[in-house]
Amino acid sequence: MGHSILNSVASLSSFLPSCKPFNLQVADLYCSACKCALCEDCLPNHAEHPKVALSQALEQHRNNLQERLGTVQDRLPQISDVLSFVKEILQQLTNQRASIEEDIQSSFEDLHKQLDVRKSVLLMELEVTYGLKQKVLQAQIDSLLRGEGDITTTCTQAEEALAGDPCVASLQVERELWERLGELAGLGLPCQPEENDQLDLVMETDGLRKSIHNLGTIVTTSAVASQSEAMGAGLEQCIVGHPASVTIVTRDKSGGACKSGNAILSAEVFTPDGSIVDGEIVDHKNGTYEFVYTVPKEGDFSLALRLYDQHIKGSPFKLTVTKTLEAELDVGAKRRGKSPGQKKKGSKRASSALGTPRRKTQNPIEDDLIFRIGETFSWKKRILHAKGTKGRNKGEFTNLQGVAASSNGRILIADSNNQCVQIFSNEGEFKSRFGVRGRSPGQLQRPTGVAVHPSGDIIIADYDNKWVSIFSCEGKFKAKLGSGRLMGPKGVSVDQNGHVIVVDNKACTVFIFQLTGKLITKFGSRGNGDKQFAGPHFAAVNKNNEIIVTDFHNHSVKVFTLEGELVLKFGSNGEGNGQFNAPTGVAVDINGNIIVADWGNSRIQVFDGSGSFLSYINTSADPLYGPQGLALTSDGHVVVADSGNHCFKVYRYLQ
Numbered sequence: 001m002g003h004s005i006l007n008s009v010a011s012l013s014s015f016l017p018s019c020k021p022f023n024l025q026v027a028d029l030y031c032s033a034c035k036c037a038l039c040e041d042c043l044p045n046h047a048e049h050p051k052v053a054l055s056q057a058l059e060q061h062r063n064n065l066q067e068r069l070g071t072v073q074d075r076l077p078q079i080s081d082v083l084s085f086v087k088e089i090l091q092q093l094t095n096q097r098a099s100i101e102e103d104i105q106s107s108f109e110d111l112h113k114q115l116d117v118r119k120s121v122l123l124m125e126l127e128v129t130y131g132l133k134q135k136v137l138q139a140q141i142d143s144l145l146r147g148e149g150d151i152t153t154t155c156t157q158a159e160e161a162l163a164g165d166p167c168v169a170s171l172q173v174e175r176e177l178w179e180r181l182g183e184l185a186g187l188g189l190p191c192q193p194e195e196n197d198q199l200d201l202v203m204e205t206d207g208l209r210k211s212i213h214n215l216g217t218i219v220t221t222s223a224v225a226s227q228s229e230a231m232g233a234g235l236e237q238c239i240v241g242h243p244a245s246v247t248i249v250t251r252d253k254s255g256g257a258c259k260s261g262n263a264i265l266s267a268e269v270f271t272p273d274g275s276i277v278d279g280e281i282v283d284h285k286n287g288t289y290e291f292v293y294t295v296p297k298e299g300d301f302s303l304a305l306r307l308y309d310q311h312i313k314g315s316p317f318k319l320t321v322t323k324t325l326e327a328e329l330d331v332g333a334k335r336r337g338k339s340p341g342q343k344k345k346g347s348k349r350a351s352s353a354l355g356t357p358r359r360k361t362q363n364p365i366e367d368d369l370i371f372r373i374g375e376t377f378s379w380k381k382r383i384l385h386a387k388g389t390k391g392r393n394k395g396e397f398t399n400l401q402g403v404a405a406s407s408n409g410r411i412l413i414a415d416s417n418n419q420c421v422q423i424f425s426n427e428g429e430f431k432s433r434f435g436v437r438g439r440s441p442g443q444l445q446r447p448t449g450v451a452v453h454p455s456g457d458i459i460i461a462d463y464d465n466k467w468v469s470i471f472s473c474e475g476k477f478k479a480k481l482g483s484g485r486l487m488g489p490k491g492v493s494v495d496q497n498g499h500v501i502v503v504d505n506k507a508c509t510v511f512i513f514q515l516t517g518k519l520i521t522k523f524g525s526r527g528n529g530d531k532q533f534a535g536p537h538f539a540a541v542n543k544n545n546e547i548i549v550t551d552f553h554n555h556s557v558k559v560f561t562l563e564g565e566l567v568l569k570f571g572s573n574g575e576g577n578g579q580f581n582a583p584t585g586v587a588v589d590i591n592g593n594i595i596v597a598d599w600g601n602s603r604i605q606v607f608d609g610s611g612s613f614l615s616y617i618n619t620s621a622d623p624l625y626g627p628q629g630l631a632l633t634s635d636g637h638v639v640v641a642d643s644g645n646h647c648f649k650v651y652r653y654l655q
Helices: 002-013 054-163 168-185 205-213 325-335
Strands: 026-031 036-039 051-053 224-231 237-239 244-251 265-271 274-277 280-283 288-293 299-307 317-322 369-373 375-380 383-388 400-405 410-415 420-425 430-434 447-452 458-462 467-471 477-481 489-494 500-504 509-513 519-523 536-541 547-551 556-560 566-570 583-588 594-598 603-607 613-616 627-632 638-642 647-651
Touching: 026 054, 051 054, 054 168, 224 299, 237 244, 244 265, 244 299, 265 280, 265 288, 400 458, 400 489, 400 638, 400 647, 410 447, 410 458, 410 638, 410 647, 420 447, 447 500, 458 489, 458 500, 467 489, 500 536, 536 627, 547 583, 547 594, 556 583, 583 638, 594 627, 603 627
Parallel strands: 237 317, 400 447, 400 627, 447 489, 489 536, 536 583, 583 627
Antiparallel strands: 026 036, 026 051, 224 244, 244 288, 265 274, 265 299, 280 288, 299 317, 369 647, 375 383, 400 410, 410 420, 420 430, 447 458, 458 467, 467 477, 489 500, 500 509, 509 519, 536 547, 547 556, 556 566, 583 594, 594 603, 603 613, 627 638, 638 647
């Protein structure tokens, strides 16, 4: 701004005559070549130069100044927005510093407490061990002292008897002494030590000192979205049902490649009306990342790649999803005209133990839908059409994920991209919502999982903040857990002990915490083994207090004990009964039957407790599109987050 003013002043000075001293009588001319006004004295020196009227030059310069002023003023709103955004980043950074400082203090205080406890245990163990050994040795000493005393006394008496004159009177005494000495000669005394003096301390401190030396790491990166870029075939096109990948290279403000990982990166594939695909981001820990995703249907989509909530270069990208010729030949004929979630032949629920009477509706296809929240309705030819629309108002959602149901008749929805949790009655009446976007404790950045603790507290998995937040039933923040341990928590649940179960999608691990935040145990790693996961999503707990986990990219459901031992595994990749194309939400009814949201096949399947397929929930009239979280309401209905349609739906379900 200052430079522009100086330039303008310099420009105005050019209207003064170039001669010094100059005549105050200025001619009405301006030399375009020399960019100065001309007085009568200097006119001959500019005879060959192009000249214009001074009034015209003044007007042109005034217009130029006005235009420059407008250009500069137009930058003020942009600068103001950027300033506000940078201030917000600085505030978040400051808040995060305070939060980490609190975590460091808390962690080391906990370590101090554990060290003090261990110190007390060792001292107590020392006293007990010493006491046992000392008791044995002291008893031996007492026995030897008694034997020594008896022998000394008897020997003294015998010596005194021998020193006297032999007589009949001393005969009896001497006989008694002789017998007593015989007893003492054969007296069994503990003449060998009955204990030893070993009492050592083995303190393996080298490993501990090394661990303490390396304990904790401050993780950050200099990556910025404006310089970071993506590459790979998955940026433009992919094939239905086939994994596609995109490589993201993070760079700093100067364009230099970042060499470390842990940047906060998010990726979404969505239609013009919202997000529908939830893929997996792999951090290679060298500044590059890979986003792997699978799209369940063909069409035109957009791929958004964000770094610290800002689009990277070129984002969002236009994406075309097509079918292969082979796929068309194989399944085109039998699937033509079939909507996602349509029931397969031979799987009617009416003949099942879980079947329900059909409700009489105006829909041309009968299904089990009771109601849906998050849509706009229009009537046409007496048929109800519903089109999901994303939004930020009450009862509107953008990429809803987790679902929970409370015992007091409430349905809780983790509204991921709106950074809040919305609460409804079992009848779908809006009750409340809470959540403020941010990266500080008590704020939500990307809530993906929600559960209700028996105490009434609301537990929320925050994928981008990498922790689990605990709120009161009124939505007041109470605490967070898992900070520094979790990499990408997706789903949460609560076991019968009141412990918090966290499914870490990025770490491919299940964590079990006390409500206080203390880690009880964890199990699982990345892979396709029985005790491994590939992008696990949600969890539920059955009546045996076993943990049921949906293994997204392994297309299976796995059941574990609380110690992480595999009890049951079922499911494979496909579209048949009991098969999955990336399972997501899961719930268990009172009979132990397992209800699973089948994301890629856009349906809900029901299994018995041993993993045998029972039935579908009929969703034909109003098909699901990429269902996520799933729960059973207190009145026995199934509620599911229909993420691609930006709504949640409640279905009849007879247990």
